[in-house]
Amino acid sequence: MLPSTLDELIDALRVLPGVGPKSAQRMAYHLLQRDQAGARRLSAALEQAVQRIRHCARCNTFTEDEVCSRCASGRRDASLLCVVEMPADLNRMEETHLYSGMYYVLMGRVSPLDGIGPRELKLDRLLARATDGLVQEVILATNFTNEGEATSHYIGEMLKSRGLKVSRIARGLPVGGELEHTDSGTIAQALVERRLL
Amino acid sequence: MSGRNRVDGAAAYVLHSHPYRETSLIVEAFSRDHGRVGLVARGARRPHSQLRGLLMAFAPLELSWFGGGEVRTLAKAEWQGGQPLLTGQALLVGYYLNELLLRLLPRDDAHPGLFQAYGEVVRQLALSPDSGGAASLRRFELTLLQELGYGVSLEHEAEGGEAVVAEGLYAYLPERGPVRVADAEAASPLFTGKALLAMARDDYADAETLHQAKTLMRHLLGHTLGGQALHTRRVFMEMQEL
Ligand SMILES: [Zn+2]
Numbered sequence: 001m002l003p004s005t006l007d008e009l010i011d012a013l014r015v016l017p018g019v020g021p022k023s024a025q026r027m028a029y030h031l032l033q034r035d036q037a038g039a040r041r042l043s044a045a046l047e048q049a050v051q052r053i054r055h056c057a058r059c060n061t062f063t064e065d066e067v068c069s070r071c072a073s074g075r076r077d078a079s080l081l082c083v084v085e086m087p088a089d090l091n092r093m094e095e096t097h098l099y100s101g102m103y104y105v106l107m108g109r110v111s112p113l114d115g116i117g118p119r120e121l122k123l124d125r126l127l128a129r130a131t132d133g134l135v136q137e138v139i140l141a142t143n144f145t146n147e148g149e150a151t152s153h154y155i156g157e158m159l160k161s162r163g164l165k166v167s168r169i170a171r172g173l174p175v176g177g178e179l180e181h182t183d184s185g186t187i188a189q190a191l192v193e194r195r196l197l
Numbered sequence: 198m199s200g201r202n203r204v205d206g207a208a209a210y211v212l213h214s215h216p217y218r219e220t221s222l223i224v225e226a227f228s229r230d231h232g233r234v235g236l237v238a239r240g241a242r243r244p245h246s247q248l249r250g251l252l253m254a255f256a257p258l259e260l261s262w263f264g265g266g267e268v269r270t271l272a273k274a275e276w277q278g279g280q281p282l283l284t285g286q287a288l289l290v291g292y293y294l295n296e297l298l299l300r301l302l303p304r305d306d307a308h309p310g311l312f313q314a315y316g317e318v319v320r321q322l323a324l325s326p327d328s329g330g331a332a333s334l335r336r337f338e339l340t341l342l343q344e345l346g347y348g349v350s351l352e353h354e355a356e357g358g359e360a361v362v363a364e365g366l367y368a369y370l371p372e373r374g375p376v377r378v379a380d381a382e383a384a385s386p387l388f389t390g391k392a393l394l395a396m397a398r399d400d401y402a403d404a405e406t407l408h409q410a411k412t413l414m415r416h417l418l419g420h421t422l423g424g425q426a427l428h429t430r431r432v433f434m435e436m437q438e439l
Contacts, residue, residue: 117435118436146253154436158439
């Protein structure tokens with residue numbers, strides 16, 4: 001029999017994605033036996049984060065403030081709103097140095113087979129954000145997976161019916177991509193979505 | 198158990214997948230000759246995995262796998278092409294098909310006829326998303342019920358086996374068949390003999406047949422699902438609301 005606090009720790013570690021009973025046990029033993037200082041730091045960091053991190057009232061990403069610094073800066077184009085699935089996607093968009101509009105982070109995607117729909121994603125918040133009267137165009141930058149497509153289709157329909165201009169980022173060959181070395185699925189979709197010159 | 202069982206180049210579709218451990222996926226696939234199979238795709242969630250873009254639902258694939266037991270190991274996936282990915286409303290219909298198969302089809306039972314009907318709807322949805330492939334969708338639902346072992350009688354009544362007549366009105370008892378009723382108030386949902394006979398002939402040219410087939414399939418699938426609501430249907434309803 002394990003002490004109940006140890007049992008509780010092992011059980012708690014299993015909230016992490018991809019962590020089963022065995023890995024949870026390994027982590028618990030490591031923290032308690034080999035790295036007690038690390039365990040205290042982890043515990044304090046978790047406590048702080050859970051208390052202080054919340055969702056930006058404008059873009060829904062993680063922040064410690066009511067409105068995140070990007071949304072509050074006043075230096076961005078308020079007529080453009082780019083919708084992405086996760087904060088990591090927002091960072092990738094920023095790295096392009098080509099986009100100076102606002103963002104909305106869904107914190108997920110529509111996945112009908114997992115029972116994740118508009119309600120779970122709180123899409124009414126996106127609707128309120130996009131119809132603030134300043135946004136002119138919504139750019140859908142969800143992933144090119146089936147779930148990303150379903151998400152973008154649904155949001156597109158919802159916003160177009162409100163008279164907003166809605167666009168979808170393009171899909172095709174990667175920059176510098178050569179047909180010879182590109183997978184058939186990508187080439188096929190690039191062909192289907194070809195554009196007139 | 199044939200532990201080293203290896204299957205090569207099986208015609209299949211991915212129905213759904215979910216993350217497994219750090220970098221892998223568990224894929225639920227529907228193959229023509231081996232039915233529904235669970236496969237581990239090792240490393241498929243690594244950033245530059247070749248498998249990642251291949252294992253998408255609704256794309257015709259050839260899959261190879263090995264191993265015995267409940268979940269096998271995916272060895273290879275090859276993209277077959279010939280149709281674009283599903284988009285828009287057609288994609289949502291696709292999810293509905295996949296949920297039906299995931300809920301109702303047991304693993305490791307081959308259903309080549311159902312596989313063909315599935316491939317046909319997905320193809321219709323991909324190539325002409327606006328027409329929605331309504332007839333092929335109804336054909337798929339009917340084939341699914343039949344392959345699951347629910348005889349769907351369309352030409353003979355449940356009681357006494359009397360022939361269904363075109364001008365008759367019928368209620369439908371799940372797992373039993375049509376029952377003739379005296380007038381339109383007697384039952385709901387209600388079907389015309391004409392529509393039932395058209396379905397039996399696989400003739401969906403008439404819009405009224407399509408409409409009644411949709412109602413009948415919903416009635417029968419609802420019974421088969423034992424009153425459990427489909428996720429996909431709930432999500433569609435929410436989508437209509439906003
Ligand atoms: Zn913000």
